[in-house]
Amino acid sequence: MSSVAKFKPAADFVSKAHIKSLDEYQKLYDESIKNPDAFWTKKAEDLHWFKKWDKVVDFDFRKGEVKWFIGGKTNVSYNCLDRHVLAGHGAKTALIWEGNDPTESKTYTYAELLTEVKKCANVLKAHGIKKGDRVCLYMQMIPELAISMLACTRIGAIHSIVFGAFSSESLRDRINDSSCKMLITQDSGVRGVKQDIPMKINADAAVAECPSIEKILTVKRTGHKVDMQSGRDIYWHDEIAKVNDDCPAEEMDAEDPLYILYTSGSTGKPKGVLHTTGGYIVYASLTHKYVFDYHEGDVYWCTADIGWVTGHSYIVYGPMANRAITMMYEGVPNYPDYGRFWQIVEKHKVNIIYTAPTAIRALMKEGTSWPEKHDLSSLQLLGTVGEPIKEADWNWYNEIIGKKRCPIVDTWWQTETGGILITPLPGATATKPGSATLPFFGVQPVILDEQGNELEGEAQGLLAIKAPWPAMLRTVYGDHDRFMQTYFSRFPGYYFTGDGARRDEDGYYWITGRVDDMLNVSGHLIGTAEVEGAIGRTEGVAEAAVVDFPHEIKGQGIYAYVTMMTGVEADDATIKAINESVTKHIGPHAKPDKIQFTPALPKTRSGKIMRRILRKIAEGAVDQLGDTSTLADPTVVESLVSQRK
Ligand code: WT7
Numbered sequence: 191m192s193s194v195a196k197f198k199p200a201a202d203f204v205s206k207a208h209i210k211s212l213d214e215y216q217k218l219y220d221e222s223i224k225n226p227d228a229f230w231t232k233k234a235e236d237l238h239w240f241k242k243w244d245k246v247v248d249f250d251f252r253k254g255e256v257k258w259f260i261g262g263k264t265n266v267s268y269n270c271l272d273r274h275v276l277a278g279h280g281a282k283t284a285l286i287w288e289g290n291d292p293t294e295s296k297t298y299t300y301a302e303l304l305t306e307v308k309k310c311a312n313v314l315k316a317h318g319i320k321k322g323d324r325v326c327l328y329m330q331m332i333p334e335l336a337i338s339m340l341a342c343t344r345i346g347a348i349h350s351i352v353f354g355a356f357s358s359e360s361l362r363d364r365i366n367d368s369s370c371k372m373l374i375t376q377d378s379g380v381r382g383v384k385q386d387i388p389m390k391i392n393a394d395a396a397v398a399e400c401p402s403i404e405k406i407l408t409v410k411r412t413g414h415k416v417d418m419q420s421g422r423d424i425y426w427h428d429e430i431a432k433v434n435d436d437c438p439a440e441e442m443d444a445e446d447p448l449y450i451l452y453t454s455g456s457t458g459k460p461k462g463v464l465h466t467t468g469g470y471i472v473y474a475s476l477t478h479k480y481v482f483d484y485h486e487g488d489v490y491w492c493t494a495d496i497g498w499v500t501g502h503s504y505i506v507y508g509p510m511a512n513r514a515i516t517m518m519y520e521g522v523p524n525y526p527d528y529g530r531f532w533q534i535v536e537k538h539k540v541n542i543i544y545t546a547p548t549a550i551r552a553l554m555k556e557g558t559s560w561p562e563k564h565d566l567s568s569l570q571l572l573g574t575v576g577e578p579i580k581e582a583d584w585n586w587y588n589e590i591i592g593k594k595r596c597p598i599v600d601t602w603w604q605t606e607t608g609g610i611l612i613t614p615l616p617g618a619t620a621t622k623p624g625s626a627t628l629p630f631f632g633v634q635p636v637i638l639d640e641q642g643n644e645l646e647g648e649a650q651g652l653l654a655i656k657a658p659w660p661a662m663l664r665t666v667y668g669d670h671d672r673f674m675q676t677y678f679s680r681f682p683g684y685y686f687t688g689d690g691a692r693r694d695e696d697g698y699y700w701i702t703g704r705v706d707d708m709l710n711v712s713g714h715l716i717g718t719a720e721v722e723g724a725i726g727r728t729e730g731v732a733e734a735a736v737v738d739f740p741h742e743i744k745g746q747g748i749y750a751y752v753t754m755m756t757g758v759e760a761d762d763a764t765i766k767a768i769n770e771s772v773t774k775h776i777g778p779h780a781k782p783d784k785i786q787f788t789p790a791l792p793k794t795r796s797g798k799i800m801r802r803i804l805r806k807i808a809e810g811a812v813d814q815l816g817d818t819s820t821l822a823d824p825t826v827v828e829s830l831v832s833q834r835k
Contacts, residue, residue: 194694196620197588199597203570207483207617215618215628222631229632230258230660234472237511238273239264240441243468249658251683254674258469258660259444266448266471267311267344268439270510271304280304283515286489287333288534290380290521295537296333300513303337305435310334310341312433317405317424319372321346321440324450326370326403328361328393330354330379331520334409334426335496336506338374343448343467346440350450350462353497354379354387356777358395360460364452368462368667369402374426376409377416382525390416397422444468450667451499453605455676456707458719462667463499463605469660471511473609477630478508481599482542482571483616489568491517492544493531498714499605500575503661504544508609523549528556532564532591543591544573544601547583548712552743554586561590571616573599576713577745578701584623602626602701604687605715606677608661611635612699625698632659637693642681645693652705653691654684707801709736712744716780718801724775725750725782728767730758735791735799736782739808747783749808751791751830760787784808784835790826792818803827807834 204210209218222229227246234243243262249255274280280301287296298306319325325347329335335351342349350368352361365373373396379387390408394417397403408416409426418425448467452460478484490509494500496518509516517538523531531553535543553560572592579587579600588598597616603609611633612626619627629635634656637645645651662685666673680686690702704710707718718736725734732753741747752768754760765785772781792800806815812831818824 194622196622197597198620199617200595203597204617206485208480209615209618212618212620215615219629219631223634226632226657230472233476234259234262234468237264237269237472237475243444247658251658251678251685254665254670254678256658256662256664257445258658259472262444262468263441264444264468264471265344265439265442266467266507267307267340269471270340270507271300271307272439274300274513275304279513282513284510285333285336286515286517286538288517288519288521288538290382290525292526292530292533298333303340306337307340307344308435308437309430309433310337311344311437312435313407313426313429314341314347314372315345315437316429316433317372317407319345319347322348322447323372324348324350324368324370325372325374326361326365327351328354328356328373328375328389329409330376330381330387330389330411331495331518332376332409332411333518334374334376336518339449339496339502339506344437344439346442346446348447348449350452351497351502352452353495353777354389355497355779357774358392359775360777361392362396362399364460364462365396365400365403367452367460368450370400371402372405372407373397373403374407374409376411378412378414380412380520382522386412386414394419442467445664449502451502451605454708454715454717454720455672456717456719458717458723460720461669461672461676463663464665464667465608465661466664469662470608471507473659473661474503474508475511477609478504478514479512480615481601481610481613481630482544482573484509484512484514484542486513487515488541488570489515489517489538490542490544491519491534491538491540493519493523493549494544494546494575499608500544503609523553527560528553529560529563532561532566535566535569536564539568541568542571542573543569544575546576546713547574547579548576548743548745550574550579550583550587551745554583554590555743558590566591566593569596571599572596573601575601575603577710578703579624581623597621600624600626602699606663607659608663609659611655611659612701622698625694625700627698629699635691635699636684637691638681638684648693648695650692650702651690653687653689653699653701654681655687656684658685709738709748710746711748711779714779716748716776720776721748721750721772721780721782724772724780725752725768727775728764728771730754730760730764731768733791735801735804737801737805737808739784739805741783744783748780749784749786749804749835750782751786751788751804753788753791786830786833786835788826788830788833790823792826792830793822794820795822804830807831810834
C-alpha cells in the first residue's frame with residue numbers, strides 16, 4: 191500500500207503547532223511508554239488538584255482493575271471554570287451557542303458560565319441531590335445541558351445523558367438501570383424543521399415507570415405548555431431564581447465516578463459505561479490540546495450532539511479544561527439549507543471543525559455550491575470521527591472545505607475509551623486518507639490474531655490495547671462481570687476494542703470496522719440484537735435478523751430479514767408496525783432502511799443464523815455467498831436472493 195498518498199502539514203501550520211515534527215512526536219511517545227509515571231505526572235500537573243496523588247497508575251487487566259492518580263483530589267467543574275476565572279480569564283468567551291434558527295445565538299464568558307453552573311448546582315442540592323447520586327439529562331443541544339453537566343460534576347453527582355432522540359422506553363430503561371434520582375429535561379425541542387420535539391411528554395411517559403425519580407427539572411425552551419405534576423415537577427427558571435451563586439466545588443477523589451453513558455452492546459441491553467474523575471479530565475484536556483492543536487482564542491466547533499461521548503469529551507470537558515472557545519449547535523446540517531454548517535463557520539469565524547463522515551457525505555452530495563457561498567478562510571484544521579472515512583470523502587473535505595490548507599485529523603476512539611486513542615497530530619503526522627495513523631501518547635495498540643498472538647510489523651487482525659490510558663472506562667455500571675466479559679475475557683491481559691485493524695509499512699493503523707454484531711449507523715453503534723428484539727415485538731412477527739449494508743449517507747444502513755408467524759401475511763401495515771415498534775423501543779435512528787419478508791432464515795443445523803450469507807445478499811454480492819452446505823435447509827438461499835430489496 192506504499193502508493194497511498196501522504197499529505198504533509200504545511201510549513202506555516204507546523205511553525206505554530208504544539209508538536210512540530212514526527213521526531214518530536216516519537217520522542218514524547220517513547221517517553222510516555224517507557225516512563226508513564228513521569229509523563230502523566232507532568233501532564234496532570236497542568237490541572238488543579240486539591241491534593242496531589244500518591245501514585246500515578248495501578249492496573250490489572252486480568253481482574254478488570256484500573257486506577258489513575260490514586261489518592262488525588264480534584265474537581266472537574268473547578269478545572270473547567272473556577273481555575274480560569276481565578277487566573278483572571280473570567281471575561282473570555284467559553285461557550286458560543288448557535289440556535290437552530292440562524293438568527294439566534296448566545297455567548298457565555300467563563301465567569302458567566304461559572305455563575306450559571308453554581309446556581310444550577312444549588313438547585314440540585316436544594317432538591318436533595320448529593321455526591322454519588324445519579325442525575326439523568328434528557329435534552330436537546332441547549333446551553334442548560336452543558337450547565338447541568340458541570341453542575342453535577344461540581345457537587346459530585348453522576349450524570350447520565352440520554353440522547354434527545356431516544357424514545358421514552360429507552361429513557362426509562364437507562365434511568366432504571368442506574369436508578370437516577372432526578373431527571374433534567376426541557377418542555378419541547380427545536381431541531382431542523384421540527385419545532386416541538388416532545389421532550390417533557392417523553393420524560394413523563396418514561397418516569398411513570400421509574401420509581402427512583404423524585405424530581406423532574408424542566409427548562410423552558412419553546413414555552414409550549416406541558417403537564418407539571420405538583421410535588422414532582424419544577425421549572426428551571428423558577429428554581430434558579432430562588433438560589434444564590436455561592437457553591438464551592440466538592441473535593442472529589444480521582445477515582446470517584448464522573449458520569450455514566452450508555453452504549454449499545456451485542457446482547458441487546460445497553461451498557462452503562464462508567465468514567466471517573468481525575469484520569470478522564472487529564473486525558474480529555476490533553477488530547478483536545480494536541481489533536482486539535484488548540485491555541486488560546488481559537489474558535490473550536492465540534493458538531494456532535496452532547497448525547498454521545500464525542501460531545502462529552504470534545505464539546506464540554508476537554509475544551510473547557512483548556513479554556514477554549516467551544517461551540518454548541520442546536521440544529522442539523524441541512525437546516526434551513528445545506529449551507530448551514532458553512533454559514534456558521536463564516537458567522538463565528540470557526541478555526542477548527544470536528545465532524546463525522548456521515549455529515550460530510552450528506553453535504554458533499556449537495557454539491558460544491560453551498561460551501562462556495564461562504565467564506566471559509568478562518569478554518570485551520572478539520573477533524574473527523576465515528577467511522578472510517580472513504581478516500582473520496584476525505585478528498586472533498588480536504589479540497590472543498592479545507593482548500594488544501596488544513597490538516598485533517600481522523601480520530602479513532604470509542605465511548606469506552608473516553609478520549610481519542612489513534613490519531614494524527616496535525617503539525618507532526620503526514621496523513622493518508624482513511625487512516626487514523628498513529629497512537630496518542632501513552633496508548634499501546636496491538637494487532638492480535640484470532641488466537642491472541644501479537645502480530646508484528648505490517649499486519650491485519652483484531653485491535654486491542656495493551657496497557658491502560660487515563661480516560662478508559664472503569665466498569666459497566668452495576669455489572670462488573672459484563673465489563674470483564676466484554677473487554678477482557680477474549681484476550682486476557684488486553685483491552686479488546688471489538689474493531690478489526692490493519693497496520694501498514696509506516697506503522698499507521700487503518701480501522702476495518704466492527705468484528706462483532708454491531709452496526710455503525712451514521713457513526714453510532716447499534717446492536718443487531720437490540721433492533722431484532724424491537725422488530726420481534728411487532729404483532730405477527732416470528733423472527734428477525736438484521737445486518738448492515740453499504741448506505742450512501744449513513745455509511746451502514748440497516749437491512750432486516752423478517753419471518754412472519756404461520757398463517758400471517760405481511761403487508762404495508764406490517765412494515766409500518768415494525769417501524770413503529772423500533773421507534774418506540776429504541777428510537778427513530780434505529781429504523782431499518784430495508785425490510786425483506788422471508789419464509790425462513792438461513793440457519794445451521796444447530797439453529798445459528800448465518801449472518802454472513804444475509805450480509806452478502808443485503809449488499810448485493812449474491813455470487814459470493816460461499817459455502818452454504820452447512821445450512822439446515824440450503825433452499826432458503828434461493829428465495830432470499832430472488833426477493834432481495
Ligand atoms: C466505534 C465506537 C468515538 C466517538 C464516536 C463513536 C468506530 C470511531 C472511528 C474512526 C474508523 C471509527 C469504531 C469504534 N469508529 N471512530 N476514526 N475510524 N472507525 O463512539 O458509538 O462508541 O463507536 O466507532 O468501530 O469501535 P461509539
